[in-house]
Amino acid sequence: MTWDWGYAWETLPQLLDGLGVTVLATLAGTAIALVLGLIFTVLRRSSSRWIAIPTEILVEFIRSTPLLVQLFVLFFVLPQAGIELSAFMTGVIGLGLHYATYTSEVYRSGIEGVPAGQWEAAKALNLPARRVWTSVILPQAVPPSIPALGNYAIAMFKETPQLTVITVMELLSVARQLGAENYRYLEPVTIIGVLFLALSLPTAWLVRRMERRLVPAPRPV
Amino acid sequence: MCAAHVSRRNFLMGTAAGALGMAVSSCSTVDLTAQEAGGDLLSRIRDRGEVNIGIANEAPYGFVDRAGRITGEAPELARIVFQRLGVERMNPRITDFGALIPALQVGVFDVIAAGMFVTPARCEQILFSDPEYQAPESLMVPKGNPKGIRTLDDIVARKDIRVGLLTGSANISYATDLGLMDRAVIFDSVFSGLDGILANRADAFSLTAISLRDALSKRPDAPLELTPTYVPVIGGKRKLGCGAFGFRRDQRIFRDAFNVELNLMRANGELLSTVRPFGFTESEMTTLTATELCTDTSS
Structure with missing residues (x-):
């Protein structure tokens, strides 16, 4: 099989459309995962068992089942329960929800990394719970978590092809469609590989850079 | 010899894709006489x-x-x-x-x-x-055909209708030529198309009547039906x-x-x-x- 530049060139505009969908889905999915993950973490640490335990079960349930299965359920079952979201919205929520369970773990380790003395000091000052979180714990817990969060954003980016099963025309769907139409998969599939690489590498570099700036060197006590 | 029967050697050469041309060309002189004879x-x-x-x-x-x-x-x-x-x-x-x-x-x-x-x-x-x-075409629609769709041309006229298509099928090029792709929902199998109609992901699923009938026969309880068969005419040409x-x-x-x-x-x-x-x-x-x-x- 030989590489056909003419065909590769011809498919590029459609593949770039697909890339737009992929990037948008990743950005929106990451935003959901970052916010929802933090909410999960705080709820899991709630002093009320009625909140902590159900949250824990929900997180473990989502984390332990495949994204593909979750997408299928959201796409085909939710509408039958009267909840109708577009395919794209369904995909974004699926990605965000799935990755929120991972980011929740990241936040948890960040919070556990905050010295116990900080909690005690906040308590000694009689700060309300909301201020303990917003002013004392999270400002110390979140920055060290950012590199790991960035890695999950990259992982999510590479998992967006799963949205093809729920009819979202992201990169892989477009490439498969072009291949089936023209009986040639080599060019579109190679191009999407290059496009994924072209976006993943700078993002990984950015994450590493942030890691160096945000994680403070250990200070002498 | 080649036309009389395919030897094991030629068979093996033929299955190796690269050698295909050799297997055929080595027979070409004999093949021509055979072709005259029928x-x-x-x-x-x-x-x-x-x-x-x-x-x-x-x-x-x-x-x-x-x-x-x-x-x-x-x-x-x-x-x-x-x-x-x-x-x-x-x-x-x-x-x-x-x-x-x-x-x-x-x-x-x-x-x-x-x-x-x-x-x-x-x-x-x-x-x-x-x-x-x-293989004429048909559309799979919810039972009773609430939107009254019969052909792809009906969908062209009705901007509110989302048409389901099977990835890689000839229908994709029909829909492209008819300007339907901005309302197309591309399914990766016949059965995800069927489930897509049930889940209201698309209003009609367009494919050959043979494939749709086969799918529906395997899901007889699904509240779906097929529209009467028709031959699409795209750019003045019958597609059959x-x-x-x-x-x-x-x-x-x-x-x-x-x-x-x-x-x-x-x-x-x-x-x-x-x-x-x-x-x-x-x-x-x-x-x-x-x-x-x-x-x-x-x-």
Whole structure:
């Protein structure tokens, strides 16, 4: 099989459309995962068992089942329960929800990394719970978590092809469609590989850079 | 020697894709005389008492059923035709759809029985019998057809309708030509299309009536129905695929004998009664000929 530049060139505009969908889905999915993950973490640490335990079960349930299965359920079952979201919205929520369970773990380790003395000091000052979180714990817990969060954003980016099963025309769907139409998969599939690489590498570099700036060197006590 | 039978050596060379050209070219001088004579494969099959048929294992065209029996519209028709030609045994050879033509050419089997569409490009490679079926289109819609859709043209006029399409199907190019792609929902299998209609992901699923009927027969409880069949006209051209049996180019006598029996079955209604269990109906019956389809550039 030989590489056909003419065909590769011809498919590029459609593949770039697909890339737009992929990037948008990743950005929106990451935003959901970052916010929802933090909410999960705080709820899991709630002093009320009625909140902590159900949250824990929900997180473990989502984390332990495949994204593909979750997408299928959201796409085909939710509408039958009267909840109708577009395919794209369904995909974004699926990605965000799935990755929120991972980011929740990241936040948890960040919070556990905050010295116990900080909690005690906040308590000694009689700060309300909301201020303990917003002013004392999270400002110390979140920055060290950012590199790991960035890695999950990259992982999510590479998992967006799963949205093809729920009819979202992201990169892989477009490439498969072009291949089936023209009986040639080599060019579109190679191009999407290059496009994924072209976006993943700078993002990984950015994450590493942030890691160096945000994680403070250990200070002498 | 080459035309008389395909030797094991040539067979192995032929299956190695790179050597395909060599296997064919080494036979070319003999093939030409054989082509003038019309070939002797039919008499050799009669002597052997068995014929090898190539199928792609695709329901409902040619497939192996749960009992391990080779069946489908094309093998069942072939079984009857070959019995009448004096050949009792039929051996299936399963291969990828895309490999059917090359495998036929190097003699892995004697005839393609896979409901292959006759196209001018394929006619340059192989001979076709007259088609045993045509494949008009239909739409799968919720029971009662609440939106009153009958054809792709109806969908063009109604901007609120989302049309479901199967990835890689000819319908994608129809929808592209009709400017429907911004309202298209691309499903990756026939059954996800069916579930998509049930989940209100699309208002209609457009495909050949044969494929839709086959899918619906496997989900008889689904509250869905099919619209009456029609032939789409895209850019002034009728789009109608027709499936037929394929033969080696140098075996005209074999093809002609097969055609005679097949056309007798068409005339007395036996063809329809044989393929009906596989979801084919009157609307799939055709009187088009291989000659017309090989020269026709409209589909």
